[in-house]
Amino acid sequence: MGSVLDCLPPGSRVAILRHRSLGDCVLTTPALDILKRARPDLRLAVAVEGRFRAIFEDNPDLEQILPPELSALRRWRPDLCLNLHGGTRSAWMTALSGARYRAGFGHFRNGFIYNVKIPRAQTILGVERKVHTAEHIASAMFFLGAPAGEIPRARLFNQRAADPPRVAYAILHPFAANPEKSWGREGFLAVAAHLQESGIQPIFIGGSGDDFSPFTAFRTVSQTLSETKQLLSRASVFVGNDSGPAHMAAAFGIPVVTIFGSSDPAIWGPWRTDSIVVTAPGGISRVTTSQVLEALTRLRVPA
Numbered sequence: 001m002g003s004v005l006d007c008l009p010p011g012s013r014v015a016i017l018r019h020r021s022l023g024d025c026v027l028t029t030p031a032l033d034i035l036k037r038a039r040p041d042l043r044l045a046v047a048v049e050g051r052f053r054a055i056f057e058d059n060p061d062l063e064q065i066l067p068p069e070l071s072a073l074r075r076w077r078p079d080l081c082l083n084l085h086g087g088t089r090s091a092w093m094t095a096l097s098g099a100r101y102r103a104g105f106g107h108f109r110n111g112f113i114y115n116v117k118i119p120r121a122q123t124i125l126g127v128e129r130k131v132h133t134a135e136h137i138a139s140a141m142f143f144l145g146a147p148a149g150e151i152p153r154a155r156l157f158n159q160r161a162a163d164p165p166r167v168a169y170a171i172l173h174p175f176a177a178n179p180e181k182s183w184g185r186e187g188f189l190a191v192a193a194h195l196q197e198s199g200i201q202p203i204f205i206g207g208s209g210d211d212f213s214p215f216t217a218f219r220t221v222s223q224t225l226s227e228t229k230q231l232l233s234r235a236s237v238f239v240g241n242d243s244g245p246a247h248m249a250a251a252f253g254i255p256v257v258t259i260f261g262s263s264d265p266a267i268w269g270p271w272r273t274d275s276i277v278v279t280a281p282g283g284i285s286r287v288t289t290s291q292v293l294e295a296l297t298r299l300r301v302p303a
Contacts, residue, residue, distance in 0.1 A: 002145070003144060003145025004080060004103065004116055004144045005039055005144050005145030005146065007101075008039070008042065008079055008080060009079070010041050011041050011042070011043060012041075012042055012043070012079040012080065013042075013043045013045070013077055013079055013080075014042050014044050014078055014079065014080045014081075014082065015045050015046075015066070015073055015076055015078035015080070015081045015082070015097060016028070016032070016044065016045070016046045016047070016084060017046075017047045017068070017081070017085045017090045017093060017094065018046055018048055018084045018085055019049055019068040019085045019087070019089070019090055020048070020049045020052055020085075021052075021244075022052060022225075022243075022244025022245075022247070022248075023133070023243070023244045023246075024084075024133065024137075025048060025052045025055040025056070025244075026055055026154050026156070026244065026247040026250075026251055027133045027134045027137055027154055027247060027271065028046070028084060029055075029056075029059065029061075029155045029251065030134050030137070030138050030154055030155070030271075031084075031137045031138045031140065031141050032044060032046070032059065032061040032062065032155075033061060033155060034138055034141045034142075034149075034151070034152070035061070035141045035144075036061040038141070038147060039146075043063045043064075044061055044062050045062065045064035045065070045066050045078070046062055046064075046065055046066065047066040047067065047068045047069075047073060047090075048065065048066075048068060049068055050067065051225065052225065053225075054224070054225040055156065055225070055229075055248075057157070057226065058157035058159045059155065059156075059157055060157070064076060068089070070092075070096055073093055073097050074096070074097065077098065078097055078099045079099060079100055079101065080099055080100070080101040080103065081093075081094045081097040081099035081101070081102050081103070082103045082104070082140065083114070084140065086104065086105065086108045088109070091104070091108065091109065091110040091113050092113075094113055094114070095110075095113040101115065101116050102114050102115050102116065103115075103116035103117075103118060103140070103144065104116075104117065104118065105118045105119075105120070105140070106119055106120070116144070118139075118143050121135055121136040121139035124139040124143050125139055125142075125148075129266075130264065130266040130267055131267070132266065132267060132268075132271060133267055134151055134154065134271045134272075135151055138151040151272075152272065153250070153251065153253065153271060153272035153273065154272070155251060156233070156248060156252060158229055158230050158233045164234070167200075168199065168200045168201070168236040169202070169235055169236060170192075170195050170200050170201070170202050170203065170235060170236055170237045170238070171203055171205055171231065171232055171235045171237070171238045171239070171240070171245070171249065172188055172191065172192055172202055172203065172205070172238075172239050172240060173205050173206065173238070173239075173240030173241060173243060173245045173246065174188040174204060174206070174215065175206045175207070175241065175243070176242070176243050176261075177243075178262075180261045180262040180283065181241050181242055181243070181260075181261045181262060181263060181284065182241055182261070182284065183241055183261075183284050183287055184285065185214040185215070186289075187288075187289045187292065188204075188215070188239075189217075190289045191239055191292050191293065191296075192204070192215070192218050194293055194296075195296075195301075196218070198302035200236060200237070200301070200302065201219065202218050202219070203218070203219045203220070203221055203231070203235075204218055204219070204220045204221070205220075205221050205222070205223070205228055205231065205245065206220075206221075206222055208222050210222065228245065228248070232245065232248050232252055233252050235249065235252075236254065236301070237254060237255045237296065237301045238255070238256045238257070239257045239259075239296070240257075240258065240259070241258070241259055241261075241284075242258050242260045242261065242265075246258045246270060247271070249273075250271055250272065250273040251273075252273075253273050254273065255274045255275065255299040255300075256270040256273055256274070256275040256276075257275070257276050257295045257296060257299065258275065258277050259278045259279075259284060259287055259292065260277055260278065260279045260284065261279075261283055261284030262283070262284075265277040265279070276295040276298060278291050278292055278295055
């Protein structure tokens with residue numbers, strides 16, 4: 001018997017479940033690219049929560065973006081349902097999808113649901129090191145039958161016409177889900193001041209629930225994810241905590257300085273863009289402003 005991709009008839013429908021998590025959504029796009037290059041005839045859909053839909057909007061590899069609901073999945077009538085999410089809800093959606101091939105990683109719970117069990121990425125890639133999240137996700141495509149090769153940069157698309165920026169600007173993202181991943185506001189303010197003195201306008205971004213009050217001396221932007229995507233697409237540089245916007249910036253190929261705390265850069269660092277990860281013994285609170293400014297200089301960004 002050949003691979004799953006060899007067994008899929010021409011024009012088959014594939015549903016990919018990636019319900020949430022901004023960084024994971026961004027880092028799923030290299031896998032979509034690999035799959036579509038291997039089988040251009042396949043009709044791909046991704047199931048994702050509405051708040052992360054913008055990550056996949058305008059992506060030419062996709063025919064449909066589905067809500068993470070069983071009814072929508074069944075209407076799509078997939079021949080292959082690939083669960084990249086791994087949670088309980090995505091597992092039972094896979095089980096009831098009606099797909100001939102139901103694929104998921106072997107370490108997922110409820111493994112009995114899958115008639116295609118994907119081994120760990122290290123086995124597929126033939127390595128024993130830590131693998132980046134982009135490699136982990138893409139390895140599933142190799143197991144399904146796509147030719148093994150280099151895993152490309154993540155891809156975001158911004159079809160809305162926009163005039164070139166009048167001045168160069170930097171995006172700073174000072175927020176994170178927990179204190180162990182949050183660098184101090186004083187450091188971000190110092191970096192913003194240096195950028196401004198160098199002729200690069202600093203712009204602080206965040207979500208609607210984030211507290212921008214410490215940063216009001218500079219431009220602050222709380223936008224939808226689609227609007228944030230547009231803003232990032234034309235930026236000169238990104239500086240921020242390890243978070244979803246850092247992966248978005250890397251997907252646009254702009255220089256990225258990411259400040260890491262408790263997460264592992266080998267697994268979550270910027271993928272396939274000019275970047276520097278800044279860390280310090282003792283945690284993120286020990287990272288100094290001079291470290292970040294030095295990183296900007298190494299990336300040839302004035303600071």
